[in-house]
Amino acid sequence: MTNKFYITTPIYYVNASPHIGHLYTTLAADILTRAHKQWGENVFFLTGTDEHGAKIAQAAGDFGEIKGFTDKVSEEFKDAWKLFDINYDYFIRTTNPQHEKFVQEFLTKLYKKGDIYLGKYRGLYCTGCEEYKKESDLENGLCPLHKKKPEKIQEEVYFFKLSKYKEKILASVGTDKFQILPQERKNEVLSFLKQELEDTAVSRTKVSWGISVPWDKKHIIYVWFDALLNYLSALEINKSPNIWPPDVQLIAKDILRFHAIIWPAILLAAGLELPKILFVHGFFTVNKQKVSKSLGNVITPQELIDRYGVDAARFLLISAFPFGSDGDFSFDDLDKRYNAILANDLGNLVQRAVVLAQKNNIKFIPKNPQYSEKIKAQLEKIDFYSACEQIKKAIVEANVFVNETKPWETKDKKTIAELLNKIEKISVDLKPFMPTVGEKILTQLKTLQPEILFPKK
Ligand code: MSP
Numbered sequence: 001m002t003n004k005f006y007i008t009t010p011i012y013y014v015n016a017s018p019h020i021g022h023l024y025t026t027l028a029a030d031i032l033t034r035a036h037k038q039w040g041e042n043v044f045f046l047t048g049t050d051e052h053g054a055k056i057a058q059a060a061g062d063f064g065e066i067k068g069f070t071d072k073v074s075e076e077f078k079d080a081w082k083l084f085d086i087n088y089d090y091f092i093r094t095t096n097p098q099h100e101k102f103v104q105e106f107l108t109k110l111y112k113k114g115d116i117y118l119g120k121y122r123g124l125y126c127t128g129c130e131e132y133k134k135e136s137d138l139e140n141g142l143c144p145l146h147k148k149k150p151e152k153i154q155e156e157v158y159f160f161k162l163s164k165y166k167e168k169i170l171a172s173v174g175t176d177k178f179q180i181l182p183q184e185r186k187n188e189v190l191s192f193l194k195q196e197l198e199d200t201a202v203s204r205t206k207v208s209w210g211i212s213v214p215w216d217k218k219h220i221i222y223v224w225f226d227a228l229l230n231y232l233s234a235l236e237i238n239k240s241p242n243i244w245p246p247d248v249q250l251i252a253k254d255i256l257r258f259h260a261i262i263w264p265a266i267l268l269a270a271g272l273e274l275p276k277i278l279f280v281h282g283f284f285t286v287n288k289q290k291v292s293k294s295l296g297n298v299i300t301p302q303e304l305i306d307r308y309g310v311d312a313a314r315f316l317l318i319s320a321f322p323f324g325s326d327g328d329f330s331f332d333d334l335d336k337r338y339n340a341i342l343a344n345d346l347g348n349l350v351q352r353a354v355v356l357a358q359k360n361n362i363k364f365i366p367k368n369p370q371y372s373e374k375i376k377a378q379l380e381k382i383d384f385y386s387a388c389e390q391i392k393k394a395i396v397e398a399n400v401f402v403n404e405t406k407p408w409e410t411k412d413k414k415t416i417a418e419l420l421n422k423i424e425k426i427s428v429d430l431k432p433f434m435p436t437v438g439e440k441i442l443t444q445l446k447t448l449q450p451e452i453l454f455p456k457k
Contacts, residue, residue: 004042004044004247005033005041005043005248006247007032007036007246007250008231008248009026010250010252011048012049012050012077013049013055013056014050015055017076017298018077019291020291020300020301020304021283027086028281028318029086030045030081030084030085030086030087031379033432034087038432043089045089046088046089047081048092049077049091050223051070051095052211052227053226055128055223057208058127070093070095080300080301083301083302084305085310085311085435085436090234092234094227098233099229099237102229102232102237104211106229107214107225108215111215114161115269117159117161118159118216120154121159125151125152129143130223155205157203157219159199162198162200162262169193169261173186179277182279185260188256189261192261202222202225203219203221203222205219210223231249244272248276248277248279251280252282252283256280279323279382282321285326286298286299286329287329299329307334308334311433314433314434315341315433315434316338317329318384319385323384339456341395345392345395346426347454351453352402353423354444354448354450356416357416360407362416362417364446365417366442369421371429375391375429379432388433394422398422401418401419402419424442424445426441427442
């Protein structure tokens with residue numbers, strides 16, 4: 001397919017309800033989707049939920065039936081994305097029988113090829129991460145992310161010959177054929193790949209909630225092998241075979257190794273092309289603490305909307321700090337930025353211009369501008385922060401223009417018309433970030449009916 005743009009988010013575990021961490025990645029994917037659509041590309045945006053494995057079975061605990069539990073939480077994710085005006089093309093669930101069948105067939109192919117063999121695993125496992133751990137991965141004997149002691153496990157498993165693909169991955173990452181961004185994440189992957197790489201387990205026998213290995217039913221396919229294949233199975237389920245490979249895969253740093261090492265090895269084993277860009281964003285904390293249920297600082301997408309409205313919340317979240325870095329988030333900071341950038345700089349600007357045009361009887365003549373080249377280039381590099389800074393700069397410049405030309409005194413028609421077109425340009429660039437506000441601004445310009453866009457906090 002020409003001009004295609006395939007973008008994915010991780011599929012989220014359904015052990016807990018969606019929070020702003022999940023929202024951050026999914027929103028980023030939605031903004032890129034809308035931007036690429038605005039530039040005339042054929043976009044396919046995939047997201048979904050990861051529903052197998054011990055972690056989910058444990059979380060389902062009191063609920064009783066596991067599938068019922070995953071149905072419920074998976075819906076919560078869909079609802080959250082709807083609230084935030086996130087328009088994905090397909091929502092994949094790993095409990096979808098079509099996905100399950102795809103995973104079984106895929107594994108069988110690798111088995112027949114000789115890339116899967118039976119062995120014994122003896123070592124550590126963190127159910128929170130659903131990951132095999134080495135002593136060197138731990139801090140004081142605990143998983144650094146979950147602060148828990150990993151389980152010692154010993155079981156018969158099938159292994160995948162990960163080590164066989166090491167050199168090829170190294171070459172693809174090194175040459176940016178498979179580009180890992182930002183640079184520091186690429187370096188991290190390269191140095192990891194320079195060490196010895198062990199084969200990885202792709203089945204477990206002590207877990208029952210999952211997809212069985214078709215030729216050996218007492219084995220359940222390792223949840224990460226199952227989950228990673230969603231990026232492929234979703235296309236088959238949707239009958240969209242011509243959009244492989246992904247143009248951009250968004251993840252956070254917690255799941256880098258799975259996506260930068262195991263995933264490309266699986267694809268190479270199947271003779272498939274690697275994704276073009278893997279962008280690894282930072283982690284965010286709320287009030288300087290990791291977002292967690294037990295700390296009680298989980299902010300739901302609904303709370304953000306109640307406070308700022310959908311579009312403002314989208315803009316504030318994505319422009320809070322550079323996408324590749326870690327950052328902190330607090331209502332205090334969001335309130336300040338909301339008042340300064342949105343209520344004052346943008347809201348007042350539009351209001352002033354529309355009232356001026358109305359009073360002086362000036363008609364808005366649309367110029368239908370193209371998307372700004374500079375912002376486009378920044379979004380192509382997945383640099384939301386700079387793109388937003390650029391938009392903010394245009395808003396500030398338009399304010400300076402009004403203050404310097406003083407059209408309320410001069411009543412100069414040309415100046416007012418020029419101001420309207422400056423605002424038109426800003427609204428076009430803003431649309432991927434604030435789809436409704438972008439439209440509302442255009443409507444106000446056309447009708448010259450002022451309406452408050454951002455009530456002050
Ligand atoms: N199910 C796996 C992913 C499988 S993909 C084939 C998983 N799920 S998760 O629910 O734990 O989601 C992890 C992802 O959620 C992160 O990579 C990131 O995209 C997002 N985030 C969750 N918490 C976050 C923060 N506190 N900050 C930023 N992103 C966060 O891992």
